[in-house]
Amino acid sequence: MLVVLLPAALPSLVVRTASPVAPFCARSPAPAPRASGCVLAERPRRREAIFLAGLPGSGKTRVIKQRFGFTRDDASVLDLDKEIVHHPNYDPESMAAVYDVPGAYEWADERVERAFRAALADPDAFPRIVLDGTGTKVKRRLDRMAAAREAGLWVKLLYVRVKLKTALRRNGKRRRQVPLETLQLYQRLVDAAVAAEKGAADEVEVLDNDTDRAFTGVPSLRPNPNKRP
Ligand SMILES: Nc1ncnc2c1ncn2[C@@H]1O[C@H](COP(=O)(O)OP(=O)(O)O)[C@@H](O)[C@H]1O
Numbered sequence: 001m002l003v004v005l006l007p008a009a010l011p012s013l014v015v016r017t018a019s020p021v022a023p024f025c026a027r028s029p030a031p032a033p034r035a036s037g038c039v040l041a042e043r044p045r046r047r048e049a050i051f052l053a054g055l056p057g058s059g060k061t062r063v064i065k066q067r068f069g070f071t072r073d074d075a076s077v078l079d080l081d082k083e084i085v086h087h088p089n090y091d092p093e094s095m096a097a098v099y100d101v102p103g104a105y106e107w108a109d110e111r112v113e114r115a116f117r118a119a120l121a122d123p124d125a126f127p128r129i130v131l132d133g134t135g136t137k138v139k140r141r142l143d144r145m146a147a148a149r150e151a152g153l154w155v156k157l158l159y160v161r162v163k164l165k166t167a168l169r170r171n172g173k174r175r176r177q178v179p180l181e182t183l184q185l186y187q188r189l190v191d192a193a194v195a196a197e198k199g200a201a202d203e204v205e206v207l208d209n210d211t212d213r214a215f216t217g218v219p220s221l222r223p224n225p226n227k228r229p
C-alpha cells in the first residue's frame with residue numbers, strides 16, 4: 001500500500017510499506033509544485049477507483065474538480081447526493097428533507113450502486129472512477145473497494161482532512177448547512193471510517209485542506225503510481 005500525506009495542491013511524500021495496514025506517515029517538506037494541466041487527457045495505464053472521505057464542507061468535491069477536472073455532474077463521479085435529487089420526494093426548497101423519507105436513501109444508493117457496477121464493467125468510458133462522499137458507510141465502502149480491486153482497478157482512499165472549525169466555516173456559506181452537532185458526529189465517523197478502510201486500499205492519501213486557496217481551474221492531475229516502471 002502507498003501512504004501519502006500532503007497539504008492541498010502540493011505533491012506528495014510517498015511511502016511504500018509492506019504492511020497492508022500502514023499508519024499515516026508524518027508530514028515532510030514538500031517539493032516544488034508540478035504544473036500538469038495537459039495530462040488530463042492521458043489515461044492511467046491501470047484504471048483507478050478513487051474513494052473520497054472527509055467531513056461535509058471539507059472540500060472533497062472541490063478537490064475532485066481541481067485534481068481530476070471532474071465536476072459532480074460528470075458520469076465518472078458517483079455521489080449519492082447527486083442521485084437523491086431525482087427522487088420523487090426531493091424538494092429543492094428543502095434539500096435535506098428527502099433524507100427523512102423512508103427508503104429514499106436506499107433508493108439513491110441503489111442508483112449509485114448500479115452506476116458503480118456499470119462503470120466497473122466499462123473500462124473505455126471509465127478509466128478513472130471517483131466516489132464522492134464522506135466515506136462513513138464502512139461496509140458499503142469495503143464492498144465497493146473489494147469489487148473495484150476484483151475488477152482490476154487500483155484502489156485509492158483520498159481523505160480530505162480539515163479541522164472542525166474549517167468545515168463549520170465552509171458549511172456556513174452553503175445553502176444546505178450541516179449543523180455543528182452533525183459535523184461533530186461526522187468527525188468521529190470519518191476518523192473511524194478512514195481507519196477501517198485504509199487497509200483495503202492500494203494507496204492512501206491524506207490531504208490537509210484547512211488553508212483557503214484560490215481555485216486555479218487547472219487540473220493538477222497527479223500521476224497514477226502504476227505508471228512508474
Ligand atoms: N482549499 C480551499 N480553499 C478555498 N475554498 C475551499 C477550499 N476547499 C473547499 N473550499 C470551499 O468550501 C466549500 C465546500 O467545499 P466542497 O468541495 O463542496 O466540500 P465537500 O464536497 O467536502 O462537502 C466550497 O464552497 C468550496 O469552494
Ligand SMILES: [Mg+2]
Pocket residue numbers: 060061062132
Ligand atoms: Mg461535496
